[in-house]
Amino acid sequence: MQPFNNRVISGFQAPVRLEPSTEGSLEISGRTPRFGDVSDTYDFDSDKDVRNVNDDFDGDDNDEDDDDDDDDDDDDDDDDDDDNEEDPNGGPENLRSACCGLAVYAKLLTNAFHYKKNPTFIRSSYDTGLAARPFTDPCISSVMPQDSTMSDVFELIAVICYYLLYLAVSIGQSVWWRLTGVQKQLLRTETEEGLDKCVHVLSIVARLRFPKVNHPRPWDFISSHKEFAHHRDLLSEHVTLYCVTSTHAYMVETPVDVDVYSSKTSPFMKRAQFDHAIRVMVVPLRHLYRLTDKLGDPGVPVSWINNSGRCGSTLLVQMLETVPGMRCLSEPDVTTNIALLSRSGQINERQTETLTRACVRYLCRAAPGVSRLAVKVRYTCVTEVDLMQKLFPEFRHVYLYRDLGNVMTSFYTFIHRDLAVRLLERVINGSSLSPVRSRVRSYLSAMIAWADCYDRSELVQVLAQGSFMGYSTAIICSNLAVFKNNLETGKTQGVPTLHYDELIRQPAVVASRLFEHLSIPTSHVEKALTALEKDSQAGDIASNIEHSSADRNGGGQRTSKVRTITAEDIDSMNAALKAMGLPDMTQRLNIPGNLMQEQ
Known part of the structure; x- marks a missing residue:
């Protein structure tokens, strides 16, 4: 087998050779990059009236100096073709693109394994800024974002490995649970007879949210079966509602010393839940409805805050957090789940109403020392404000x-x-x-x-x-x-x-x-x-x-x-x-x- 540094991977036009530079990082030789070497910048004070948008930015608690912190980047004008602008060769070009994509990811994985086997090379490379060094290989650039760095490559590899592991674990669990009787109990939880043990408790072994800005989803965690529990366990102060699907609700349990509601833990409840969860608790919606019917509507004043996003709403929540007896829920993103389920047609109008009522009742359930509640939802949820007024007419609303x-x-x-x-x-x-x-x-x-x-x-x-x-x-x-x-x-x-x-x-x-x-x-x-x-x-x-x-x-x-x-x-x-x-x-x-x- 050839030494790593002499291996050649084929791309679009000519072989690409990976060579170590004098600084210990990788350089690509063998062909001229198609893009990524010429900086194409724009002057927002000329050309068009809207070019001064960046200069209009005034900064706030969320956004100080947003656009002044960006420098000139590479701009791929040649890659902004519309779907209809296809290569004259049609099919062969698509096949060629697919082959190139496979070659790219093979190269990325090869690079990663090389670094894994050579810690000294990793250390010297990071000392000279390899992690922040962009790729200039046109084959990689055709798939990866502009100015991709080694940290991006490692992140992408981690994401791929996570979802492959999630798939493997899911398949393995479906077989193992059938053999051990867990699957039979899961089916029983869907019935009235399974009420006493309707909560499936799973221990978290790995977690990843990709994209980071996305709303919570069940596959954010890889977990293993622990036990089945009574639905009253969902009323623990350390169990909070994480996300929902059209059939189940997913709660997470956090350590007793972690307050997911506090901005000191995280400015967003959804992030605190993800970062600190130790167990996932899954319950069929029919049993969640039964539980929240017993809870009833919130017994304390509730302020419901909608917003456009990037408008100081997180700041407002933290202002309200200083009020004695106030509990603030900054983006409990189960509300986003419901809005998107409804928007995509996965649940109908009646189901949306029932699910919204149950989730809000659970989120706003009584707790020791809490005399007021403030709930800030994501910008997506303002389309549901009429439904909120119908279900909870006593709530006070404001839109930032x-x-x-x-x-x-x-x-x-x-x-x-x-x-x-x-x-x-x-x-x-x-x-x-x-x-x-x-x-x-x-x-x-x-x-x-x-x-x-x-x-x-x-x-x-x-x-x-x-x-x-x-x-x-x-x-x-x-x-x-x-x-x-x-x-x-x-x-x-x-x-x-x-x-x-x-x-x-x-x-x-x-x-x-x-x-x-x-x-x-x-x-x-x-x-x-x-x-x-x-x-x-x-x-x-x-x-x-x-x-x-x-x-x-x-x-x-x-x-x-x-x-x-x-x-x-x-x-x-x-x-x-x-x-x-x-x-x-x-x-x-x-x-x-x-x-x-x-x-």
Whole structure:
């Protein structure tokens, strides 16, 4: 067998040879890269009026210096072809692309195993910055995101290994559980006779959420059978609702010394649950309904907070957290599960109503020392606000929002730290992997709040012709478009709105008015304002403040994976906003029902 450094892997055009450089990292020889070597940047102060979107960004607790921390990146203009622009050779080119893709991943795995066998090489490579060194191989670049580094490669390998392990464990468990009687008991839990042992308790052995920004799902954990328990065990203070499917609810148990509700643990409840869970508890929905019927509606005042995203809602939750007796649930993402299940047609209207009632009752169940509750849900859930008002008319609601230029540039910065998002973008914007593109488009389209309040056909056309950021804009802002239309037409009432700029401009005045609306004594406002002194999303991928210092090294050079926003990105985002009847990224957004104008 040839030594590793002399092995050759075939790609599109010519053999590629992996050679160690004098610094100990890998260099690629054998052909000229098709892209990735020429920096193609855009001046947002020229060409078009919208180019100054980055400069308009004013910074907040979530987003300080979002766009100033991005430097010039490589831009693959040649890879932004539409689905319809296929190679004249048709089938052979697709086969060629597939073969290249296999070669790429084989190369990545080979590299990883080489590093595994040579710790000295790993250490010297990391000492010289190999982990942050981008690949320039065009074959790798055709599959991986731009400026992919060794850390990206290791992350992707870990993801592949995790899901292969998840598949293997699932298959093995299906056989083993049949032999040991676990499967028989699982079937019994679905019946009335199985009520006493209806909760399947599993010990977590591995975990991974990919993408990191995604909502919780059952396959975030690989777990092994522990026991079957009574449904009253679900009422433990250390058991919380993680996610739901159309048939089951998934709870997680956390250690007694971990408070998943506290922002000191994590700014988001969903993240605290994922990071600290030690066991998963699975229960059929029929038994969850029985349990929550006994619990009944919340017995304490509940504030329900909807938002546009990237608008200070996490900051607001942490202001409310300072109120004595207040328990805050910052994005218990089971609410997102329900919204997406309903949106995709996996559950009908009646099932959505029943599941929503049960989950909210469970989330807001009584607890020692808790006299008030505040629940902040993700931007996706505002389409369900009418249902929430119907089921729980006593809840107090508020909707926080921000100008869409700031919302989208802030989203752009933090989601591009996620490898999965950058992989999806590579598929949508690139010319390779065309067989996969239609599936990715369908996956992204399923998360859009399709509605009759805007021209669907126009939005479909815009998305087909635009870039990945067009889809991102539609996923995020379609919810806002539906809510805004419902307010304007009178379908939705009793949900005051609050612009982020007002909260930052006069925090004491706005906080006092907000506390009055939520029936919270204004004597707590002064202490609540101390939340303004810190980064509300510290410790999470969503924090643009925390990551801003990591986006550049000591010499001021870019180290972040976040590429500079381009003219094409801006055009795609504005086109999607226009199709949904929303103002573009340079205009101010005004939504009816301003809290500060109410008497």
